[in-house]
Amino acid sequence: MLITVRGELVEIPSLTDIKQSGKGVVREGWVMLKEEKVKYLPWTKKWLVLSHNSISIYKNSKSDTAQWTILLKDIEKVERSKSRTFCFRVKSKTYQSTTVFQALEISVSNNMDCYEWMDAISARILSNKVSGPMDPKHEVHVGVDNHGKYIGLPKEWSILLRSSSAYTHDFLEEPKSVIQAFDGYNEECSYQKNSPETENQVEMKGSIIQYRSPVFSPSAMSDEASLHNSDSTTATSSYDDGDQLTLNYHVSKKISKNSSETSLGSSNESNALVFSANNKIQPVPSIPNKNDVASNAKLTEKQAMEILKVSVTPKDPNLIFSIKHKLGQGASGSVYLAKVKAGNQVYKDELVAVKSMDLHFQNRKELILNEITVMRESFHPNIVSFLDAFLIKDRHLWVIMEYMNAGSLTNIIQQHKLTEEHVARICLEICKGIQHLHARNVIHRDIKSDNVLLDKQGNIKITDFGFCARLMDRSHKRVTMVGTPYWMAPEIIKQQKYGTKVDIWSLGIMIIEMLENEPPYLREDPIKALYMIAKTGAPSLKKPELVSKELHSFLNSCLNSETIFRATAAELLNHTFLRRACSPKSLIPLISFDSVKPHNH
Numbered sequence: 043m044l045i046t047v048r049g050e051l052v053e054i055p056s057l058t059d060i061k062q063s064g065k066g067v068v069r070e071g072w073v074m075l076k077e078e079k080v081k082y083l084p085w086t087k088k089w090l091v092l093s094h095n096s097i098s099i100y101k102n103s104k105s106d107t108a109q110w111t112i113l114l115k116d117i118e119k120v121e122r123s124k125s126r127t128f129c130f131r132v133k134s135k136t137y138q139s140t141t142v143f144q145a146l147e148i149s150v151s152n153n154m155d156c157y158e159w160m161d162a163i164s165a166r167i168l169s170n171k172v173s174g175p176m177d178p179k180h181e182v183h184v185g186v187d188n189h190g191k192y193i194g195l196p197k198e199w200s201i202l203l204r205s206s207s208a209y210t211h212d213f214l215e216e217p218k219s220v221i222q223a224f225d226g227y228n229e230e231c232s233y234q235k236n237s238p239e240t241e242n243q244v245e246m247k248g249s250i251i252q253y254r255s256p257v258f259s260p261s262a263m264s265d266e267a268s269l270h271n272s273d274s275t276t277a278t279s280s281y282d283d284g285d286q287l288t289l290n291y292h293v294s295k296k297i298s299k300n301s302s303e304t305s306l307g308s309s310n311e312s313n314a315l316v317f318s319a320n321n322k323i324q325p326v327p328s329i330p331n332k333n334d335v336a337s338n339a340k341l342t343e344k345q346a347m348e349i350l351k352v353s354v355t356p357k358d359p360n361l362i363f364s365i366k367h368k369l370g371q372g373a374s375g376s377v378y379l380a381k382v383k384a385g386n387q388v389y390k391d392e393l394v395a396v397k398s399m400d401l402h403f404q405n406r407k408e409l410i411l412n413e414i415t416v417m418r419e420s421f422h423p424n425i426v427s428f429l430d431a432f433l434i435k436d437r438h439l440w441v442i443m444e445y446m447n448a449g450s451l452t453n454i455i456q457q458h459k460l461t462e463e464h465v466a467r468i469c470l471e472i473c474k475g476i477q478h479l480h481a482r483n484v485i486h487r488d489i490k491s492d493n494v495l496l497d498k499q500g501n502i503k504i505t506d507f508g509f510c511a512r513l514m515d516r517s518h519k520r521v522t523m524v525g526t527p528y529w530m531a532p533e534i535i536k537q538q539k540y541g542t543k544v545d546i547w548s549l550g551i552m553i554i555e556m557l558e559n560e561p562p563y564l565r566e567d568p569i570k571a572l573y574m575i576a577k578t579g580a581p582s583l584k585k586p587e588l589v590s591k592e593l594h595s596f597l598n599s600c601l602n603s604e605t606i607f608r609a610t611a612a613e614l615l616n617h618t619f620l621r622r623a624c625s626p627k628s629l630i631p632l633i634s635f636d637s638v639k640p641h642n643h
């Protein structure tokens with residue numbers, strides 16, 4: 043079908059075409075909708091279909107011809123709306139032409155459905171803004187010529203380096219260190235395109251530049267919606283209040299070592315980092331091999347799904363929990379605050395945190411298994427407890443965790459000046475959690491303030507086990523480059539064999555965060571930060587004179603480039619500095635602020 047959009051003829055495929063095309067339907071279901079400006083028009087029930095490049099409105103699920111199609115590239119933003127319960131607004135870019143609507147209000151059956159529609163549309167809007175190359179292949183061999191210049195750098199790396207302050211005399215003086223940091227990125231390139239997340243990224247064996255999925259602020263509704271048929275979920279859920287939602291794009295660049303390892307079933311390890319918009323970097327998970335996860339087998343996607351299916355509780359979580367609002371957005375999904383519905387005796391807490399992941403958009407399902415397995419097995423007062431997991435329609439995985447009602451240590455660091463007694467308490471609790479993991483030969487690999495959560499009683503716990511690795515035994519070492527660059531130990535960056543002590547280095551960096559509000563080199567480009575860590579080793583404090591001897595000594599025990607001289611968690615627990623720890627109660631003034639405001643990006 044041809045329609046006119048801003049004077050241009052645009053071909054709109056029929057629903058049969060969309061379904062038969064390789065990309066297919068991303069999401070479809072019944073909605074109530076109306077055009078915002080046209081007040082007198084009633085809400086009408088329509089069949090909404092999201093494809094990779096458009097949203098189409100059909101009379102019902104059997105109609106083949108769209109009544110209306112909106113190209114995603116014409117959408118300016120997606121935000122929560124208070125016009126109706128479980129409602130969101132799709133706002134088009136302002137055009138002169140009257141052929142394009144200004145804003146569509148879409149109401150669905152429950153809060154989660156609303157978020158999932160918004161997330162799905164937003165991810166697609168982003169992927170329509172950034173399109174990656176299709177299927178190029180080439181060999182990349184990086185080297186240094188006689189004049190000290192790089193030769194053979196992948197184009198993406200050149201761009202990154204050129205746009206990076208790292209491409210200055212520092213790097214030009216020591217290109218070998220740069221190459222050492224990038225070592226392993228020199229294999230055959232391949233590009234992947236298959237999910238909102240991967241579609242937003244150019245991926246090759248040497249690097250992935252990823253534009254991360256949009257992040258929403260939390261929900262804004264007030265009462266239970268009347269249920270109308272939605273294909274997306276069948277049960278109702280109730281929610282509490284919240285604020286207006288707006289859509290933001292968090293752009294991130296992701297770098298991984300071996301994209302071949304991203305294919306499921308590979309037992310190799312991957313080097314993966316996400317460079318996020320605020321110059322923080324998040325890791326892209328490595329494919330677990332036989333030492334990761336509990337499983338000793340190479341997992342295909344199908345096998346991972348089979349294991350997931352038997353690992354979850356076979357119930358509809360919507361009948362047990364009501365979603366209140368969004369707490370935050372992670373790389374693999376969104377985290378919501380949820381209330382356990384009345385009459386449920388299974389969960390002792392009234393409030394829980396729900397991490398919801400759309401498996402359709404997860405091409406590394408083993409990592410989710412990794413997270414669930416380690417959390418489930420790591421029951422400890424300093425590790426966020428796993429409570430349950432559910433799978434909705436074999437697609438939406440809900441991981442239920444204990445709710446940490448004071449948010450992350452990052453929030454606290456940003457709002458308060460911590461005393462050494464506070465720092466000692468936090469280190470003591472985190473060391474206990476790390477020791478518990480290390481005693482089980484588990485390396486967390488992503489210790490940082492973002493992954494330390496607190497509650498209002500002053501309890502401190504480690505979370506985010508997506509990147510952890512299990513060693514065969516304590517003498518076993520790994521080489522995978524996983525972590526968040528600013529917190530990464532030099533041996534990981536240099537691709538040397540490493541063990542549990544990488545977590546101790548990251549703890550040292552987290553102490554610097556607590557003292558100076560941010561880790562060293564945060565203001566540098568991630569690539570330069572990697573280089574600086576590899577080159578400099580232990581970073582210096584900005585104002586060492588303000589720090590006690592005990593804390594200096596503790597920090598030095600963590601931040602020793604020579605791993606044999608770096609302390610173990612057990613050794614740190616005996617360090618005199620930790621004897622200065624304040625009581626958990628003394629942390630309460632730090633968390634009395636509204637630290638867990640609904641997610642508001």
Ligand SMILES: Nc1ncnc2c1ncn2[C@@H]1O[C@H](COP(=O)(O)OP(=O)(O)OP(=O)(O)O)[C@@H](O)[C@H]1O
Nearest residue numbers: 369370371372373374375377395443444445446506
């Ligand atoms: N148990 C919890 N209680 C309270 N807030 C939580 C809990 N778990 C996560 N959050 C919050 O939700 C947000 C996203 O968490 P998540 O673990 O998904 O983030 P991430 O580590 O960035 O993502 P990913 O694990 O997908 O890479 C964070 O801001 C975190 O503080």
